[in-house]
Each structure stands twice: as structure tokens, then as C-alpha cells.
Amino acid sequence: MTLGTAPIGYDLSLCIPNLKAKGKESALAEMVSAAHLAGAIREPDLLLELLRVRERVGSTALGKGVAIPSARSVTVLAPRLVLGRTARGIEWGAADGHPVTLIFMALAPGEWREEAFHGLIARAAAVARLQRNRHRLLSAPSPEAVAEVLRGASA
Amino acid sequence: MGHPTYPRSADEAPASTERWTPLSRIVHLNDLDLLTRETTDPASLARLKKLGLAAEDTERLKAARAQAAQSVGARWLVAYERARQRYGSAVAAVRDRVCLGCFVTLPTTARPRSGAETVTTCESCGRILFWG
Numbered sequence: 643m644t645l646g647t648a649p650i651g652y653d654l655s656l657c658i659p660n661l662k663a664k665g666k667e668s669a670l671a672e673m674v675s676a677a678h679l680a681g682a683i684r685e686p687d688l689l690l691e692l693l694r695v696r697e698r699v700g701s702t703a704l705g706k707g708v709a710i711p712s713a714r715s716v717t718v719l720a721p722r723l724v725l726g727r728t729a730r731g732i733e734w735g736a737a738d739g740h741p742v743t744l745i746f747m748a749l750a751p752g753e754w755r756e757e758a759f760h761g762l763i764a765r766a767a768a769v770a771r772l773q774r775n776r777h778r779l780l781s782a783p784s785p786e787a788v789a790e791v792l793r794g795a796s797a
Numbered sequence: 798m799g800h801p802t803y804p805r806s807a808d809e810a811p812a813s814t815e816r817w818t819p820l821s822r823i824v825h826l827n828d829l830d831l832l833t834r835e836t837t838d839p840a841s842l843a844r845l846k847k848l849g850l851a852a853e854d855t856e857r858l859k860a861a862r863a864q865a866a867q868s869v870g871a872r873w874l875v876a877y878e879r880a881r882q883r884y885g886s887a888v889a890a891v892r893d894r895v896c897l898g899c900f901v902t903l904p905t906t907a908r909p910r911s912g913a914e915t916v917t918t919c920e921s922c923g924r925i926l927f928w929g
Contacts, residue, residue, distance in 0.1 A: 702851075
């Protein structure tokens with residue numbers, strides 16, 4: 643089983659172009675809820691609590707308006723990237739002090755090894771690192787356009 | 798024994814775990830153990846740092862883990878720790894009746910009734926089963 647190299651589909655139901663949340667914890671909750679509704683996870687309460695604990699261990703903000711909260715759990719059915727976007731920005735404890743406008747939530751099943759899990763996070767980070775990609779993701783007019791940008795950026 | 802330092806303030810209050818089933822508590826403990834390994838193993842930590850992700854406050858994680866272990870209760874904690882010592886991860890997901898820990902097909906009778914708060918283990922490897 644080549645878990646580490648499994649392709650990550652960009653499921654449109656896992657893209658939230660306009661997060662309603664105004665804070666970090668509510669943004670995590672909104673994104674976990676979307677993943678649950680899309681059938682990507684079970685037991686959303688457990689996953690949310692894990693993400694909250696992870697944030698307390700250290701901020702997952704990378705700077706430049708990007709955060710990559712992540713969780714590896716048996717409650718995750720298959721590897722997923724959930725993308726949340728917010729124009730107003732959310733305080734995420736970034737080292738550069740910038741509020742976060744792009745949130746890539748990386749979710750992996752519990753049986754995944756750490757290397758594979760970090761590979762998933764690295765893919766999101768690679769997309770987010772380029773200013774051109776961030777700009778395209780922030781200005782994409784629809785979830786379809788966001789998915790297209792992600793596909794193109796990670797090809 | 799010192800009182801756990803987690804949570805540190807009301808806005809950090811954890812989800813209400815009182816209503817969680819015994820299995821949910823075990824799964825949460827397993828999640829925290831996976832996170833502990835991820836944030837303490839030197840190779841893993843080096844990768845996280847390279848990615849620009851911080852993991853400096855592991856004391857909070859230890860406190861959360863202690864609290865989660867306490868909520869599991871002595872009976873299941875023994876089975877949990879035994880499986881964790883042996884395999885690294887004590888809980889295995891089940892997909893299509895297959896234990897993803899040892900890949901043995903489980904008998905149809907192994908699945909707990911819907912809504913039952915029963916905790917089941919794999920007859921083959923002894924891991925605690927999470928039926929997904």
C-alpha cells in the first residue's frame with residue numbers, strides 16, 4: 643500500500659471560499675465541520691480537539707497570511723487538504739504578526755507514517771510559499787477555480 | 798502529583814469530554830500519542846522545523862495526554878498501553894471489516910451494535926478497533 647504517495651484529490655466540498663469564522667478556534671471548527679459533511683472524517687469533536695491541542699503546542703501559522711493546521715488521526719478516513727479562505731484575516735499567532743487569510747488544513751489517517759504526513763503538509767507549504775499562488779488562491783472566484791489553482795500549483 | 802496545567806485559561810477549555818464514549822476517549826488518547834511522537838522524535842521535529850511549523854510547548858501536550866489517560870479509566874488503559882508498547886499505535890481503524898493494523902478480516906460478529914458503547918479489540922493483533 644503506497645500510502646505516502648497516494649494522490650490527494652481536490653474535493654470542492656473541502657474548499658471554503660469565505661469562512662464565516664472570526665477567530666482561530668471557530669475557523670478550525672468550521673473547517674472540521676466541512677470535512678465531516680463531506681464524509682472525509684468521523685467523530686468531528688475528536689478531530690477538533692486534536693487540532694486545538696496542536697495549536698497550543700505551537701502555532702501552525704507560517705507567516706505571509708498562511709496557516710497549515712494539521713492532524714493525524716484514525717478519525718480521518720483518507721488524506722485530505724481542506725482549504726479555508728478569509729478576506730478579513732484571522733489572528734493565528736504568526737511570527738510575522740500578519741493575520742491569516744489562507745488556511746490549509748492537512749488531515750491524514752492515523753495509520754499514516756509521520757514522513758508521509760509531513761509530505762502532505764509540505765505539499766501545502768510548497769503551494770503557499772509562492773506569492774503568485776497565494777494571490778491566485780485569494781482571488782479565485784469560485785471553489786472550482788481554487789481547485790484548479792491547487793491542481794496547477796502542485797502538478 | 799501536581800494538578801494538570803491544561804487548560805490554562807477558560808478560552809482554552811477543551812471540548813466537553815464527559816459525553817464522549819469510552820472509545821472516543823481512547824481514540825483521543827491515541828491521537829495525542831501520535832502527536833507526541835510527531836513533536837518529540839528528533840527526525841520528525843527537524844522536518845517540522847524545516848517546514849516552519851513550531852512545536853515548542855510540549856509540556857501542554859504532556860498535560861493534555863495525562864488528562865486523556867485519566868479519562869480512559871484503568872481497565873482500558875492497560876489494554877491500550879499494552880498495544881501501544883507493542884505496535885506504537887494502540888488503535889486501528891477498520892475499513893470493510895479489515896483491521897488496518899494487521900490487515901486481518903474481522904468476523905461479522907466483531908462489529909459492535911450501532912450506538913453501543915462497547916470497546917472491541919482485534920482478535921488477531923489486540924489493537925483497539927475504531928470502526929469507520
